[in-house]
Amino acid sequence: MLDFPNAKINLGLYVTAKRPDGFHNLASCFFPVKWCDALEIVTAPELAFTMTGLPVPGDPETNLCLKAFKLLQKDYNLPPVHIHLHKVIPMGAGLGGGSSDAAFTLRILNKLFELNLKALDLENYARQLGSDCAFFVQNKPVIASERGDVFRPVLLDLTGYTCVVVYPNIHITTAEAYGSITPKEPSCAMDLLVKQDVHVWKNVLKNDFEKPLFPKYPELPQVKEKLYAAGASYASMTGSGSAIYGLFKGEAPADLVFPHHYVVWKGLL
Structure with missing residues (x-):
């Protein structure tokens, strides 16, 4: 059985508190994009x-x-x-590729062996594998909170927008990213932030990891600018980096190019 685990982008990301278990609480909008790995699972001796x-x-x-x-x-x-995994989504990019692979493994096994597990059952298994794994079970835009594994649905239509994701071949570990952050609450609820017009997001929707990581990796703010x-309506780092994405109303410019060692994906939302 073959499927295609996809990436996600974060529309805003706020690290709100350090948890007693060593993790962090966050507030973000997770949005799926069609940059995919390939995952095949068949029965075997x-x-x-x-x-x-x-x-x-x-x-x-340990995969x-x-x-x-x-x-x-x-x-x-x-x-x-x-299990055969063909890896396309870069690691250490904030795109959730590894988490997606894990969740899609659960989804495929559920179908392959007719386990009849409901989405909520699969999400509970996925939560045991990683903080944002559960998102990829239903793979719909959500407001994520706590460790990134508690969701509220959000009505967010980005039809007609092209997403350009740029990975500048910089691997940022989760430990490095979170070690540089000072938690704080966002000034406004995520639901209200993402419901504003996309053109307004530049002024109101932030990723907390940009402030500590941009000075350390100057390629990142250069990509964003x-x-x-x-002509991007909105541009931001996704997750804890290092991928930067831009949202363009309609098509992205054909002459938008980046250095050859960068990995660039473009697709409609």
Whole structure:
């Protein structure tokens, strides 16, 4: 069974408090985009996990796809499978690619073995794998709070906008990003911020990680300013970086180019 785990962008991101468990509470709007990995799972004589595409650092045995399989296998005695992940979404970019892979593993296994798990059941499994994994179960725009795993639906229509995501080949770890942040509450509720016109977002919708990370990585503000100069209605870092995206009403300019070592994705929302 084959599926295509997609990325997400953050429309605003505020780190609101340090939690007793060592994590942070946040407020953000998660929005899915169509930049995708490819994930195939088939039954097999023994458990196997293989990867192609972008190299993923670390031991493959710790990959979230395998962890997702073992999580369900424990409760449902699943037979062995061969999981193959073709990695396209960059790591350390704030796009949620690894979390999406994990959630889509749960989704595929649910269908493949007819487990009949409801969306809320899958979300509860996904929460055990990572803070934003649960978002990719239903894959719809939400206002996210607490660890990024508590959701409220939001009516947000960006039809007709083109999203350009620029990854400047800088890997920013979660620990590095959160280690530089001072938590504070946003000045206005996320629901009210994102319901304003997209052209207003430039003045009201912020990502808290930009302030500490932009001076450290000057390529990031340069990308953001280039997107605005090209006519973006709104541009921002996504997640804890390092990808920067711009939202363009209609088509993005055809002559918008970046250095060859940058990875650029463009698609309609």
